[in-house]
Amino acid sequence: MPQQRSEETRARILDAAVRRFAIAGYDAASVDDICIEAGVSKGAFYHHYPTKQAIFLALMQGWLAMIDIGLDSARQGTVPEALMHMTNLLPGVFAAAEDRLPMFLEFWLQASRDETVWKAMIAPYRHYQEHFAKLIEDGITEGSLKPVDSQVAAQVIVSLAVGLVLQGVLDPHSADWAKTARESMHILLKGLVIS
Amino acid sequence: MPQQRSEETRARILDAAVRRFAIAGYDAASVDDICIEAGVSKGAFYHHYPTKQAIFLALMQGWLAMIDIGLDSARQGTVPEALMHMTNLLPGVFAAAEDRLPMFLEFWLQASRDETVWKAMIAPYRHYQEHFAKLIEDGITEGSLKPVDSQVAAQVIVSLAVGLVLQGVLDPHSADWAKTARESMHILLKGLVIS
Numbered sequence: 001m002p003q004q005r006s007e008e009t010r011a012r013i014l015d016a017a018v019r020r021f022a023i024a025g026y027d028a029a030s031v032d033d034i035c036i037e038a039g040v041s042k043g044a045f046y047h048h049y050p051t052k053q054a055i056f057l058a059l060m061q062g063w064l065a066m067i068d069i070g071l072d073s074a075r076q077g078t079v080p081e082a083l084m085h086m087t088n089l090l091p092g093v094f095a096a097a098e099d100r101l102p103m104f105l106e107f108w109l110q111a112s113r114d115e116t117v118w119k120a121m122i123a124p125y126r127h128y129q130e131h132f133a134k135l136i137e138d139g140i141t142e143g144s145l146k147p148v149d150s151q152v153a154a155q156v157i158v159s160l161a162v163g164l165v166l167q168g169v170l171d172p173h174s175a176d177w178a179k180t181a182r183e184s185m186h187i188l189l190k191g192l193v194i195s
Numbered sequence: 196m197p198q199q200r201s202e203e204t205r206a207r208i209l210d211a212a213v214r215r216f217a218i219a220g221y222d223a224a225s226v227d228d229i230c231i232e233a234g235v236s237k238g239a240f241y242h243h244y245p246t247k248q249a250i251f252l253a254l255m256q257g258w259l260a261m262i263d264i265g266l267d268s269a270r271q272g273t274v275p276e277a278l279m280h281m282t283n284l285l286p287g288v289f290a291a292a293e294d295r296l297p298m299f300l301e302f303w304l305q306a307s308r309d310e311t312v313w314k315a316m317i318a319p320y321r322h323y324q325e326h327f328a329k330l331i332e333d334g335i336t337e338g339s340l341k342p343v344d345s346q347v348a349a350q351v352i353v354s355l356a357v358g359l360v361l362q363g364v365l366d367p368h369s370a371d372w373a374k375t376a377r378e379s380m381h382i383l384l385k386g387l388v389i390s
Contacts, residue, residue, distance in 0.1 A: 105304045108365070112297045122366050152378040155370060159379065162361055163354030170303070171317050175350060183347040184354065191385030
């Protein structure tokens with residue numbers, strides 16, 4: 001079963017990388033360290049991931065794929081109902097982001113100085129922007145939302161989510177962030193919904 | 196005029212530090228580099244700032260003081276009017292934040308591993324949270340805003356502002372961020388204002 005063993009090796013490398021990045025930081029964690037932690041050879045490592053950066057990007061893709069699955073599963077009922085369902089995803093996003101915050105910060109630092117990294121980091125924001133603009137348009141079409149500028153309304157939702165995740169991760173004990181997320185969306189919907 | 200000369204030295208050190216942090220990064224910029232750039236002795240440097248960290252904190256305080264002055268000057272008319280005025284501050288915040296983004300990211304990285312730095316970084320969020328909660332309460336008292344939970348409404352405003360600044364700095368060309376800030380507040384106010 002070489003295909004299955006290959007998948008297992010890949011998963012072991014990713015798990016080891018998460019642990020090493022959390023302990024030593026992204027910059028300080030070496031490929032050697034990750035290989036020892038994962039119990040794989042450097043040959044096996046480079047077979048799966050050409051660079052340490054490729055691992056980071058794979059981890060980020062996995063995290064975003066998880067959010068996408070959550071967003072799709074929350075897409076039930078009317079658009080306002082779906083938006084309220086989606087706020088229930090935020091506690092999971094907080095939890096996943098918290099472990100990886102230092103790694104994200106290191107990567108943003110690289111992104112601020114490196115065009116390629118920057119493009120990889122900015123893509124998800126634009127992806128979510130389009131996702132929510134489409135959802136707002138669906139709401140206008142179904143007659144549940146006012147005919148607002150869908151791009152602006154999407155930017156409000158994405159900015160609010162980014163701001164909530166950032167504050168929830170940086171200052172977890174200053175508020176009940178799950179409750180804040182729900183009530184924030186509630187206030188926002190009062191301005192968007194046709195009553 | 197020793198007092199005036201002392202102020203000039205302090206300003207020269209801060210200007211030099213901003214330039215060195217932008218070029219080399221906060222971690223890589225040495226006190227020696229900053230002294231050479233500023234044309235001051237190390238003795239003079241340490242007379243004003245005990246550590247490189249003290250300079251970063253002074254820069255951050257200066258930036259926050261500027262935002263506070265802007266918020267106070269925008270406090271005119273009713274609370275909804277004041278909130279709309281305040282969105283005009285965001286382009287200036289974007290501009291100031293853009294130069295300093297790598298430095299902020301490096302500092303957040305330290306904050307994620309160092310309790311003292313973390314406390315210094317989190318204080319402004321809590322300060323703005325209280326500032327906006329007070330403003331929302333004023334709006335409820337004056338009869339312009341619905342009787343919402345002022346802490347939650349303040350969190351929405353702060354999260355939205357944080358999210359807008361972050362996206363505006365990281366992806367400046369993907370939207371007209373000044374317009375987005377105004378229209379975001381407009382949507383939010385529709386949910387808060389008594390019509």
